Amino acid sequence: MKEVISANEAAAIAAKLARVKVISAYPITPQTAIVEKLSEFVADGELDAEFIKVESEHSALSACVGAAAAGVRTFTAASSQGLMLMSEILFVASGLRLPLVMANANRSLSAPLSIWCDQQDSFAVRDSGWLQIYCENSQEVLDSILQAYRISEQALLPVMVCFDGYILTHTAEPVDVPDQKEVDEFLPPYKYPYSLDPEKPLTIGAVGVPEYYEEFRYMLHEAVAASREKLVEVDEEFGRRFGRRFGLIERYFSDDADIVLVTAGSLSGTIKDVVDDYRAKGESVGHLRIRVFRPFPSDDIVDALKNAKVVAVLEKDISLGYGGAIFTDLAAAFANRGRKPPLMINFICGLGGRDVSPMDIREAVRQSASALQAGEVKRNVRWLGLREKILGLRA
């Protein structure tokens, strides 16, 4: 049934459809509506779950870990500073190989304090062992959360579904909300093989002494890498049942384009519009959206970009002093492929809610075209939409 809802509502509805039993979340702009909506569902008896009104995000994820280990499906939501506070437990959760799903409303990182959209928060924790899915729109948010439960419970890995703060959380669009019955057929009941049970007393969270620690890390690493297959499988099944599938990446006229713009998240929508304009004029411009960032689908991306001459990565994050996460992972993906990689330029944009307009995207295309003509990229990392005037005011 189609409803006009925001990504926050979509996330809450997905958790409800997934029949989560324990919700443990702390409010933070711009994710608060998720927490509020779920509280309403529980208060109305629409969702039969315990809502733990935890006192911080660190406790939120900790309570989810406890509940998941005790044998129930859980849900939490985070953003920005909250995700950072939770970050200690993110690593523990993946190390413990617990099935967990989290919704993350992408928001900027302090300092300076910013409540507005960018993707620094989730990219900052890309090493945490959590699978990461970046959604373009609210439909994808709802669907990805449902998929995430299947994937996480099969792979025994936690999954983070990310979506742009404000852009998706505070706008509404038509979303096809699946029937509970359909979701029940897609999502079997929660099953964790090492549930805490007095009849079978297990110890979870032991000290990983040097004789064993590296092997556990290796197994986790392998599991995250291997989850690529599960992500594809589940997405395909979801497509068969619900008529919508998304893939690990989304190719938008990228196969034969000279210049391919790469991004993750809602910016993809604006880029697609700009690409349409260019193509209408016969320009060889395409777009590749990265949906699954962890595990990084290196092979899929390299294959999708095999004909590209210039790859322009537009991203709303930065590893300070260096470059963006997508750019650096993408550049590494091209290493040792036995052929010349395309020219690659990193465009940092949209930080702290700075709007990324079609004009900015056209600037990126222009710079890419120049690089293509010159046959070289003189500066790898560039910023779009920077207000030079402000920089000029430095004391």
Added chain:
Amino acid sequence: MKKISEVELFASGHRACAGCGCVLAMRHILKALGKDVIISQATGCMEVVSTLYPETSWRVPWIHVAFENAAAVASGVEAALKKLGKKWIKSVAIAGDGGTADIGLQALSGMVERGHNCLFICYDNEAYMNTGIQRSGLTPFGTWTTTTPIGRERRGEDRPKKDIPAIIAAHGAPYVATASVAYPFDLVEKVKKAAAIEGPTYIQIHAACTPGWRIDTAKSIEVMRMAVLTGAWILYEIENGKLKVTFKPPKRRPVADYLKMQGRFRHLTDEEIAGIQKMVDEQCKRFGID
């Protein structure tokens, strides 16, 4: 010994120091709780000595997540048990000084404030022992620790013990108690009582650390007993806000009898001991010990 279960839910082979009071507390806690529990434990001595992969001393379901979140994990476990309808299983959190009073205080406060049906047990060895005897919020006034050493300018811990039982009672917890490893029958009764109450309950157990307190390993129990006999550690309950002392030493001994058994108080001058005696006297007066 009839009142204490003979079933051992804590196994030998753990790496606790010889004479460790805390590990004895773990053993007795489990005798009181029985098998139908899920333990959520904080990082600390007891967690580390009992779960070096692939060995575990625990014969009950047990989870360790991090240092500051035992109460939050226990809250999640409790919520899950509620949803699963497993009413006969109790969610119990165990932590040391740090995991209770300092880094763990926020999560503990949240758990109690929300009214979870969880028992939180603090084994109080009065410093961060696992990391090598650094002071904690529960380190008593005048104590030597590695972060409150005896020097020219400063001489030991200069702050009194943080009163966690009072803090938890102020949250409205239905049951708060103190116990001591030297009084195991009292300890077992209190743990059983606390576990049987539906709601957030708290027990703080005085537990000796042989290297941290600088004591003869054989005297471990005796030192903990002396703490109670001198009024340095008071055994009491606060049930629905009402205080009840559960043991009054027949003739309270001077605190020096307790301090002199321990190397961590070796530096104290007679004047300093007198100062501590005054503090203990005031505490005993407040509790109506004498």
Added chain:
Amino acid sequence: MKIAEGAVILEPGSSIRYETGNWRTFRPVVDPKKCTSCGICWLYCPDIAIGVIQKGKPAEIDYRYCKGCGICANECPVKAITMVSEERS
């Protein structure tokens, strides 16, 4: 031994495989003539190295795990336990 994901330990009480008896420098020796089977040493052993004491039988030390702390000797109400140096026993 099977290795479970996430380093979950499947076997409860598996620490019994680690015999801490070699930590000792002194070992407790029970005088069966003095022991009254009261059970206090059983109660206070941090290493569960004294089994449940049957009435009329003396306490038995499990030397595989006993760390030689001396609590049993110190707490015994009838002084039935003596700590003897490992070198000499």
